[in-house]
Amino acid sequence: MSLRLEGLSAGYGGIPVLHGVDLEVGEGEVVALLGRNGAGKTTLIKAVMGLVRVYAGQVVYWGQELTPLPSYRRAQLGLGYVPDDRRIFPELTVRENLLIAHRPGPWSLEKVYRMLPRLQEIEHRRGGLLSGGEQQMLTIARTLMTNPKLLLLDEPTEGLAPLIVEEIARLVLELKREGMPVLLAEQNLRFTGRVADRAYVLETGEVRLSGTMDELLHKEEVAALLSL
Amino acid sequence: MDLGFYLLQLLTGLAYASTLFLLAVGLSLIFGAMGIVNFAHGSFYMLGAYLLYAFSRGQAEGFWTGLILVLAAALVIGALVERLFIRPIYRRPEEYQILLTYALLLILEDLVRFLFGAGYRSLPTPPAFSSPLFLLGTPFPSYYLFLVGLAGLSALLLWAFLYRTRLGAWVRAATQDREMLEALGINVPLLYTGVFAMGIALAALGGAALLPLQAATPGMAVDAVIQAFIVVVIGGLGSVWGALLGAVLIGLLQAFGILFLPEMAMVFPFALMALVLLLRPWGLLGRPPAVRT
Ligand SMILES: Nc1ncnc2c1ncn2[C@@H]1O[C@H](COP(=O)(O)OP(=O)(O)OP(=O)(O)O)[C@@H](O)[C@H]1O
Numbered sequence: 231m232s233l234r235l236e237g238l239s240a241g242y243g244g245i246p247v248l249h250g251v252d253l254e255v256g257e258g259e260v261v262a263l264l265g266r267n268g269a270g271k272t273t274l275i276k277a278v279m280g281l282v283r284v285y286a287g288q289v290v291y292w293g294q295e296l297t298p299l300p301s302y303r304r305a306q307l308g309l310g311y312v313p314d315d316r317r318i319f320p321e322l323t324v325r326e327n328l329l330i331a332h333r334p335g336p337w338s339l340e341k342v343y344r345m346l347p348r349l350q351e352i353e354h355r356r357g358g359l360l361s362g363g364e365q366q367m368l369t370i371a372r373t374l375m376t377n378p379k380l381l382l383l384d385e386p387t388e389g390l391a392p393l394i395v396e397e398i399a400r401l402v403l404e405l406k407r408e409g410m411p412v413l414l415a416e417q418n419l420r421f422t423g424r425v426a427d428r429a430y431v432l433e434t435g436e437v438r439l440s441g442t443m444d445e446l447l448h449k450e451e452v453a454a455l456l457s458l
Numbered sequence: 459m460d461l462g463f464y465l466l467q468l469l470t471g472l473a474y475a476s477t478l479f480l481l482a483v484g485l486s487l488i489f490g491a492m493g494i495v496n497f498a499h500g501s502f503y504m505l506g507a508y509l510l511y512a513f514s515r516g517q518a519e520g521f522w523t524g525l526i527l528v529l530a531a532a533l534v535i536g537a538l539v540e541r542l543f544i545r546p547i548y549r550r551p552e553e554y555q556i557l558l559t560y561a562l563l564l565i566l567e568d569l570v571r572f573l574f575g576a577g578y579r580s581l582p583t584p585p586a587f588s589s590p591l592f593l594l595g596t597p598f599p600s601y602y603l604f605l606v607g608l609a610g611l612s613a614l615l616l617w618a619f620l621y622r623t624r625l626g627a628w629v630r631a632a633t634q635d636r637e638m639l640e641a642l643g644i645n646v647p648l649l650y651t652g653v654f655a656m657g658i659a660l661a662a663l664g665g666a667a668l669l670p671l672q673a674a675t676p677g678m679a680v681d682a683v684i685q686a687f688i689v690v691v692i693g694g695l696g697s698v699w700g701a702l703l704g705a706v707l708i709g710l711l712q713a714f715g716i717l718f719l720p721e722m723a724m725v726f727p728f729a730l731m732a733l734v735l736l737l738r739p740w741g742l743l744g745r746p747p748a749v750r751t
């Protein structure tokens with residue numbers, strides 16, 4: 231088991247947003263986190279990364295309890311966080327954005343450029359000058375440079391053109407083929423259906439449904455839980 | 459008044475600018491990377507001067523070893539101050555920074571008064587610089603050239619560090635998004651300790667380097683921090699190059715202002731600062747506050 235959440239409650243300023251969430255991500259498994267706006271997907275991912283307060287419960291990563299660790303320790307242990315708002319360093323070049331994140335492992339500048347050739351073409355451009363799609367590529371690539379052992383992807387397709395969504399789908403499938411476990415927050419059901427093995431559906435900070443993607447896509451409740 | 463005379467004024471201005479740069483660049487760096495407004499910054503400049511006095515025992519011969527000891531001591535002091543006092547307040551509202559660093563300013567002033575007394579402490583010009591240089595027949599204090607070289611070298615090393623090393627790229631990234639940098643596995647608290655120590659060491663170096671020209675007094679800290687703020691406001695708070703530009707502008711303005719309008723010389727820096735604040739509130743080389751996308 232690469233990641234296990236047990237009774238996780240987390241939130242902001244003393245007010246919990248997540249209420250007792252249990253969740254698991256197996257080895258080499260892509261697990262989706264579904265739920266409409268405000269359901270708590272981002273909060274859950276940030277709690278795993280140590281970026282929001284955990285009030286109760288545990289985050290267990292490869293058997294290790296993470297709750298007392300600061301976020302940089304978690305990243306050093308192999309958690310790779312890709313934020314929903316991208317957070318490219320705007321004054322650093324594409325290349326610098328990648329190099330500052332690098333830690334030893336199979337992922338290197340060469341491998342990242344091979345998988346996302348567009349990044350090499352713009353390697354000397356400042357992060358702040360990239361298009362939305364380029365930023366999304368860069369933010370994923372930057373996290374891969376840390377050589378993660380578990381990827382946390384927060385809405386990677388949000389606001390992107392279909393062609394770029396397609397490229398991200400291919401990238402995630404490639405990572406899955408290499409055995410990378412992924413926890414993916416998404417609202418795009420078609421994308422999720424293609425890449426994920428299982429999913430949890432969140433509503434107001436609680437898990438309402440979970441199961442394999444195939445099961446869930448055939449349930450009517452899922453549509454109800456995801457529509458506005 | 460011939461050309462040599464103007465050249466002397468120019469060098470005087472640049473020498474003054476050099477100590478101002480060393481003083482102000484750390485203030486700017488610490489604010490840029492850490493978001494801390496350090497009102498005690500001038501106090502470390504003062505501390506540098508007193509430490510040089512102490513390490514050299516007031517003897518010009520002790521200048522070089524003293525200067526190196528000042529650098530080492532300031533790095534340690536800066537790191538300790540960050541760990542003990544600054545670290546607990548990053549997540550607190552900004553008033554805490556102001557209160558805390560202002561308290562440090564008062565404490566350091568009293569500490570120096572207690573250890574060294576309220577009088578002047580000075581150091582003769584180091585022997586290597588005791589004879590003047592002649593340029594166009596005008597004698598120049600060669601120590602001025604040393605100051606310009608010291609600041610120039612510091613600026614160059616700082617540039618190489620920030621733009622040519624990975625650690626420097628982390629510092630630049632920290633100014634842009636601390637939390638994200640940390641989420642990528644970089645030990646940002648340790649990085650902050652390093653940045654703070656570096657900024658303090660530069661200020662202490664500036665204060666120490668000024669000692670052969672100007673005696674140290676407990677009151678110099680407040681003057682220095684005001685000068686430092688003027689420099690970084692003009693250049694742009696958070697910008698290293700802004701600190702350099704601001705220091706050169708103030709240095710030259712002082713040196714030439716005193717020639718043409720001596721009774722106004724004290725006012726010029728403030729007037730320039732006011733002008734910059736009116737026309738470009740984020741400073742000449744600073745960045746306008748951006749809306750995050
Ligand atoms: N920084 C914050 N401070 C206080 N409350 C917050 C903060 N961020 C999010 N919330 C609240 O937490 C709840 C869950 O938000 P979260 O961002 O986790 O949802 P989400 O499922 O990621 O939504 P979206 O699909 O819009 O990204 C919402 O009610 C939101 O208002």
Ligand SMILES: [Mg+2]
Pocket residue numbers: 271272273314384385415
């Ligand atoms: Mg979200």
